[in-house]
Amino acid sequence: MTVHFKQDEPDNSNRLDRMKQGVLGKPLPRIEGLAKVTGTAPYAAEYPIENCTEGVLVTATITRGEVTSIDHESVLTMPGVIAVVDNEKLCTRAAQGTANEAPMQGPKQVCYWGQPIALVVAETFEQARDAAKHLKVDYREEEGAPIDPGAVEPEEQEDETVHQGDLAHAMADAAHSVDVTYTTRGHASAAMEPHAAIAQWDGDKLTVYAALQMLNYNITELADALDMEEENIRLISRFVGGGFGSKLGISEEVVAAALAAKQIGRPVRVVQSRQQVFQTVMRRSETTQRLRLAADENGKLTGFGHEALVSNLPGEDFAEPVLQSSHFLYDGENRELMLKVARIHRMTAGSVRAPGEAVGMPALEGAMDVLAEKAGLDPVELRLRNIPEKDPEEDLPFSSHKLAECLKQGAEAFGWDKGPRKPRQRREGEWWIGTGMASAARVHNIAEAKARVTLKADGTALVETDMTDIGTGTYTILAQIVGEMLGLDPERVLVELGDTRHPRGPGSGGSWGAASIGSAVYVACKAIREELAAKTGTSEEELELREGEAGTGEALTDLLEGEDLAREGHYEPGDIEDDYTASGFGAFFAEVRVNHYTGETRVDRMLGAFGFGRVLNAKTARSQCIGGITWSIGVALTEALEFDPRDGHLVNCDLAEYHVPVHRDVPDLEVVLVEERDGAASPIQAKGIGELGMCGGAAAIANAIYNACGARIYDYPMTPDRVLEAMPE
């Protein structure tokens, strides 16, 4: 039986706080953790499938043009080679998040260097890899493909444009103003598990074990790509080795494995090489951002301008939403916001952890630091003075807003010095030492979700949904929600995820997973509670459940009388999405050392204070926060995709040349979880936390670099060469 709940009104009843089990929010270890630390959790490529063959993708070595011939015979005589697959249905790009339709198909047309054009299948991986290298391909190259985002006329994303009041006038009249241009380089998700799929056919039924974040969308994308009915497809992603946006949509290996398995009549496994993952999946676009801030003599913003240029391939809808939080973070009645996208022939641009704010916030928060200095204000105080009462563009109330609390609690916990700030006040040997801060903001997303909860006759419970856990803690928080609602130790709750045979959730992405699927589980549990309440002669509201017993003394197992009790919860966000501006907020504080002679920056300590609604598990929520802060360090100091200016190919396409933070780059990190219940965000009063931790953190580091050594830098990442160049004598 399905129970549908569409949320039109905020739920401020704090129901979950009044339940009796007392497990929600507790820092429980992950329920799937033992499988992960012992290496027994199976990821996509690791299912033992009998008679399985190995496929290796072949990628294009031109930027734009046509594949004129692929010489199958050039490899079919090699040992173990079974087939070359160059079917017209092969996908040449990954699907964008929530695309819900096939990505670009047709491997004959090449749109970027590194695009998949064929798959070679052999008995063993070594044979397939060797043959893929030897496959003879001829091209007709179309010269002159644009690859420099600055060299083409960009398209305006009109739904992002805001002209409000007169910003130029506000800038001219301002007591203090800032007009600066920041740049950020491209980023890669670089999830540790490479994209992988095993496809197996049974007649016209297809099963694919894949590394995917959003099965509900992915099954539609795959069905569309293969021209099949969804009922004939089953996707399984029980464990996903990181996503960060790169596994939102189906990638090339999923379709290639399915087509190849059909063609040869045997299961096929395709694992992209690390270099292929870098080049064929998604990059975060580079950005150029102009920030204009106008303030009166008290530091109150009167004007706010944020204009950004990003890029993508022709035919892609996605444009890095740089301005996303700029629309509502600060006051300023005179506003100019504009986003433009340049069409170029570099690899596909798409979602990488916190699309938009991950690069928009570091630029905005850098500019705010410049303004604070000009206005002679403490940067924390400048932000406190500019928190709007309501959305400054949409005339909407905020669902809940904890920026001020985050700024204050974060400053307190960090030991922020509110005294006058001047660069170069502290030096130890070769090192300048300084501090910096920044605000955090990340829009709250929520989506329709379904999950089945079964209270078993034996007093245990089962949760089933196609929702994924990509390291986010989904397994554990769902067990905690059920435990809290039904009065069970979470150890008695079995959670089955990542299988399209289960009711469909929205998947993991945009930090919407926990609030969405958690609400579906909550709705199902509430319906089960109603049944139990009827059995005990009380109301659902008054029903108390704890440790497998009702408050009236009956054991759940007695109440169930040998029958399982199952309900499918169907949660749908209604008017709450339109009636409020909802966001997670936070504040970052960092202390860095900058070497006077080498320009090297080391982060010595860093703290984040975040308000994101109800905390479902204090341990896994904190882990999401420290993960985000770690990414902030990468954005600030090391991460940059480099493209060859001649053919647009990604040059640093591996983990030796693309520098993600390593152990020694990351100090012990401190996290303050700010108490919040956001009833307009979801019925469980939770918002997302997977991305907030990297939305602005890079600016705290950038501002600390300036405070330490006096180098004001407008280009991320702030590599030693850039620091040295900007360092005063």
Add this chain to the structure above:
Amino acid sequence: MADTITVNGTAHPVPEDPRVSLLDFLRHHIGLTGTKKGCDHGQCGACTVIVNGIRINSCLTLAAMHDGDSVTTIEGIGTPDDPSALQRAFLEHDGFQCGYCTPGQICSATAMLEELAADWPSDASESLEGRIAISGEEIRERMSGNLCRCGAYANIVAAIEEVAAGGRS
């Protein structure tokens, strides 16, 4: 007698194809998928295993080079029924998120603690001679070959520090 590689105490024949890496041998030939492939180029550490007591990247060495060697993988370090102290500490400190780099982190840390106990110096050490003082910085330096993109480093170091402190107390 055929050439063999001993993995977690069990002898297996060396594969015929000389191109097979030790990593692919473990994952494809003997079904020990606990060891992960993250980059296949020795850049990420996800494939770290312990060969004759020394941690190595199993993607950077060919199976054929390990005739007679003794390999310990994550499956040999502990099991769900009997996890090692490090495995328990990773669980308690949430030293992982997606879990994909985790077997490599744990294998690496297991051997690293032996290196510390044997006073092998590192870039973070005060001196090349004498006892090595265990510190967060020593651990970070020695674990920097094991990438974690989820960003669990702070928790991983806390887990290792706990076990390291126990070992020396």
